[in-house]
Amino acid sequence: MSMARVLVGVSGGIAAYKACELTRLLVRAGHEVTPILTPEAERFVAAQTFEALARREMPRELFPHLVEADLLVIAPLSANTLGKLAQGLADNVLTQTALAFDGPVLAAPAMNPRMWAHRATRGNAETLARRGVELIGPEEGDTAEGEVGVGRMSEPEEIFERAQSLLEKREQLDGLRVLVTAGGTREPLDAVRFLGNRSSGRMGAALAAEARRRGAEVTLVAANLSVPAPVGVNVVPASTADDVARETLARGDADVVLMAAAVADYRPAEPEQAKRPKDGNDWTVTLEPTTDVLREVGERRTNGQLLVGFAADTGERGLERAREKLAAKRADLIVFNDVSREDIGFDSADNEVVFVSGEGERRLEKASKEQIAAAILDEVAERLRGGG
Ligand code: CTP
Numbered sequence: 001m002s003m004a005r006v007l008v009g010v011s012g013g014i015a016a017y018k019a020c021e022l023t024r025l026l027v028r029a030g031h032e033v034t035p036i037l038t039p040e041a042e043r044f045v046a047a048q049t050f051e052a053l054a055r056r057e058m059p060r061e062l063f064p065h066l067v068e069a070d071l072l073v074i075a076p077l078s079a080n081t082l083g084k085l086a087q088g089l090a091d092n093v094l095t096q097t098a099l100a101f102d103g104p105v106l107a108a109p110a111m112n113p114r115m116w117a118h119r120a121t122r123g124n125a126e127t128l129a130r131r132g133v134e135l136i137g138p139e140e141g142d143t144a145e146g147e148v149g150v151g152r153m154s155e156p157e158e159i160f161e162r163a164q165s166l167l168e169k170r171e172q173l174d175g176l177r178v179l180v181t182a183g184g185t186r187e188p189l190d191a192v193r194f195l196g197n198r199s200s201g202r203m204g205a206a207l208a209a210e211a212r213r214r215g216a217e218v219t220l221v222a223a224n225l226s227v228p229a230p231v232g233v234n235v236v237p238a239s240t241a242d243d244v245a246r247e248t249l250a251r252g253d254a255d256v257v258l259m260a261a262a263v264a265d266y267r268p269a270e271p272e273q274a275k276r277p278k279d280g281n282d283w284t285v286t287l288e289p290t291t292d293v294l295r296e297v298g299e300r301r302t303n304g305q306l307l308v309g310f311a312a313d314t315g316e317r318g319l320e321r322a323r324e325k326l327a328a329k330r331a332d333l334i335v336f337n338d339v340s341r342e343d344i345g346f347d348s349a350d351n352e353v354v355f356v357s358g359e360g361e362r363r364l365e366k367a368s369k370e371q372i373a374a375a376i377l378d379e380v381a382e383r384l385r386g387g388g
Helices: 013-030 047-054 066-067 080-085 093-100 113-117 121-129 158-170 200-213 241-247 293-298 313-327 369-384
Strands: 006-008 031-035 072-078 107-110 138-141 150-151 177-184 217-225 235-237 257-261 265-266 288-289 306-315 333-338 353-357 360-363
Touching: 006 047, 006 093, 013 031, 013 047, 013 072, 013 158, 031 047, 031 093, 066 288, 072 080, 072 093, 072 158, 072 241, 080 107, 093 138, 093 353, 107 121, 107 158, 113 121, 113 150, 121 369, 177 200, 177 241, 177 288, 200 257, 200 293, 200 313, 200 369, 217 241, 257 293, 293 306, 306 313, 306 369, 313 333, 313 353, 333 369, 353 369
Parallel strands: 006 031, 006 072, 072 107, 177 217, 177 257, 217 235, 257 306, 306 333
Antiparallel strands: 138 150, 265 288, 333 353, 353 360
């Protein structure tokens, strides 16, 4: 692995001294390490200790280059700093950096077991995890106060190993062109009205962000997103099924195509040019089929291209249809998403999906769309390596 720029954030707690060892391991692995201690952490360990180990000064303000780092490791993560991160507070250099940083974050909580067990803390930890922050530990063991319970920081070696594997992912899709479609199409009925769907584009945006994070050159064909497009990706607006078809097929030679957009299957055959005035009569609209983009990409695909489709459907029958789609659209993988449930899918933050491929099926636990996106790209990377 090539050298990486790693920020080591240290918050208050007795485990702060263990972050010295973590810093040493990262430096020894050849990384450029910048320590960032909170004022509380400095009560436990002197910044000079870290500066000596990292051979680098600790920044006393948020310098722009900090946010260009490849990884932010926060160890230990105290209950207090965890709470601040969950809320997006920025009252010291570490919390400011964390708020401005959009790369991968690894955090190792360490605190008194009662504090870790508290619902407030659990909620904060879950908030971070849902945002895609990777948490490691805490472990069960003796605490500084002589209590036994879960709250002890994971060992520096373990945190180091996890950091290394996150850094490896950074280069996982290096040099590959990844095309993602996201959002929901709008098919005009007249000059102001359209037929649309509830897709927010969040799943596709999460996929684009994650692919970018792993080094890919990402194009996002964006159909009316209601979430912001991630930074660093090439955004191509596409409102209708026709637009999505045109923009996607124009880039159909990408190495990986992830078709997360909810593309209309039908559109009004003759949309009215002006706004249709109300006249008390019925308004009959004839719908005609649109191009099935996924099928087209599947038919034209070249050797080595990896094609992933999504299937929003309901129940067991839907899962069966997903299997049929896999074959009919010549995809490598269909990500099935049961939209009969209110708490997942479409415009919600969560998904519970099943990977359907020629090799079988794998159900993932309910998770945030960011976490599902990471799992999908793990699967993509595995298949590109020939392990699928
Ligand atoms: N899709 C597409 N073009 C369309 C419709 C869908 O590319 N005109 C893609 C979606 O992006 C998704 C996949 O096809 O990746 C599955 O879409 P879905 O609507 O679930 O399946 P359909 O093929 O439309 O089948 P049906 O509606 O009959 O379930």
